[in-house]
Amino acid sequence: MRYYTILLNGEEKAAASRDGKDLFVLDAFADMNALIASGGIREIPKDAQKVSVSDAQLLSPIPRPLQDVLCLGINYTAHAEEAERFSRESFGGERPYPIFFAKRVCYSQGNNAPIPAYTGLVDSLDYECELGVIIGKDAKNVKRENVTDYIFGYTIVNDVSARNLQTRHKQWYFGKSLDGFTPMGPCIVSADEFAFPPKQKIRCRINGEVRQNSSTGNLITGIADIITMLSEGMMLKAGTVIATGTPAGVGMGMTPPTFLKPGDVVECEIEGIGTLRNYVE
Numbered sequence: 474m475r476y477y478t479i480l481l482n483g484e485e486k487a488a489a490s491r492d493g494k495d496l497f498v499l500d501a502f503a504d505m506n507a508l509i510a511s512g513g514i515r516e517i518p519k520d521a522q523k524v525s526v527s528d529a530q531l532l533s534p535i536p537r538p539l540q541d542v543l544c545l546g547i548n549y550t551a552h553a554e555e556a557e558r559f560s561r562e563s564f565g566g567e568r569p570y571p572i573f574f575a576k577r578v579c580y581s582q583g584n585n586a587p588i589p590a591y592t593g594l595v596d597s598l599d600y601e602c603e604l605g606v607i608i609g610k611d612a613k614n615v616k617r618e619n620v621t622d623y624i625f626g627y628t629i630v631n632d633v634s635a636r637n638l639q640t641r642h643k644q645w646y647f648g649k650s651l652d653g654f655t656p657m658g659p660c661i662v663s664a665d666e667f668a669f670p671p672k673q674k675i676r677c678r679i680n681g682e683v684r685q686n687s688s689t690g691n692l693i694t695g696i697a698d699i700i701t702m703l704s705e706g707m708m709l710k711a712g713t714v715i716a717t718g719t720p721a722g723v724g725m726g727m728t729p730p731t732f733l734k735p736g737d738v739v740e741c742e743i744e745g746i747g748t749l750r751n752y753v754e
C-alpha cells in the first residue's frame with residue numbers, strides 16, 4: 474500500500490493507493506500519525522472518495538512528525554570520504570560506532586514545495602537524498618530478529634543541510650533543523666512491498682544532472698542494527714522517522730564544493746517509492 478497526505482478543499486487528509494495513480498481518502502484517520510499508530514489498512518474502504526494523484530496536491534506524508542527526525546551521519550563509505558575531504562575536523566576520524574543525531578521538524582513540506590535558501594545566514598546549502606524508515610509501533614529493546622515487526626514503511630527524506638552552520642556550531646543540530654530543511658515524500662510505501670533490508674536504487678539530480686547514484690543496500694550500519702541499537706536505550710515511538718544517511722555526491726563533496734542556489738531543482742528518487750522534487754527559493 475502507498476500512503477499519502479493530500480490537501481483536499483483546504484484540509485489535510487490521509488489517503489491510500491494501490492497503484493500510485495488513484496488515491497482514496499481515508500476519513501477514519503485524523504492524520505498520518507493516527508494511521509501509522511493504527512497499523513495501516515489492508516483494504517481500501519469501498520466508500521472512500523477517489524482522487525487522481527495527478528489532480529491532488531501532495532503534502533509530505535507526515536507533515537508534522539510527532540518527534541524530531543532521527544538521523545544517521547556518514548552511513549555510506551564513499552560519502553564518508555568526501556565529507557572528510559571537505560572538513561576533517563567536522564566529519565573525519567575513526568568511527569567504531571554509528572553517528573546518531575536528530576533534526577527538528579516543525580513542518581515537513583512535500584513534493585514541489587520550496588526549500589528556503591536563507592541567504593545571509595547560509596552560504597553552503599546542501600542536499601542529502603536518504604531512505605526514511607517509519608516506525609510503526611512503539612519500539613523498546615527490539616531484538617534483531619523482530620526488527621521488521623516495527624517498520625511501518627519507507628519514504629524519501631531530503632536531509633537539507635547548511636554546512637557552514639554544521640561546522641560553525643560543532644554540533645549538527647542547528648544546521649540541519651532550519652524550517653523547511655526536511656522535505657519528505659511523495660508517499661510512504663508499506664514495508665511489505667519491499668524485501669528486507671530494501672536494496673533499492675537511490676539517486677539525486679540537481680537541475681537534471683545526476684549527483685548521487687547508489688543503492689540503499691550500501692548502508693554501513695543497516696536498518697536492523699540501527700533499530701536494535703537505538704531502541705536498546707530509547708523508546709522509538711510509533712511514527713518516528715529515521716533518516717538512514719546519504720550516499721556520495723553531495724555538494725560539499727564536489728571539486729570545488731558546489732552548493733544550492735535559488736532556482737535550483739532538487740529531485741530525490743528511490744526505486745519503488747518515487748521522486749521527491751523541490752526547488753530552492
Ligand code: MG
Nearest residue numbers: 601632718719
Ligand atoms: Mg543526512
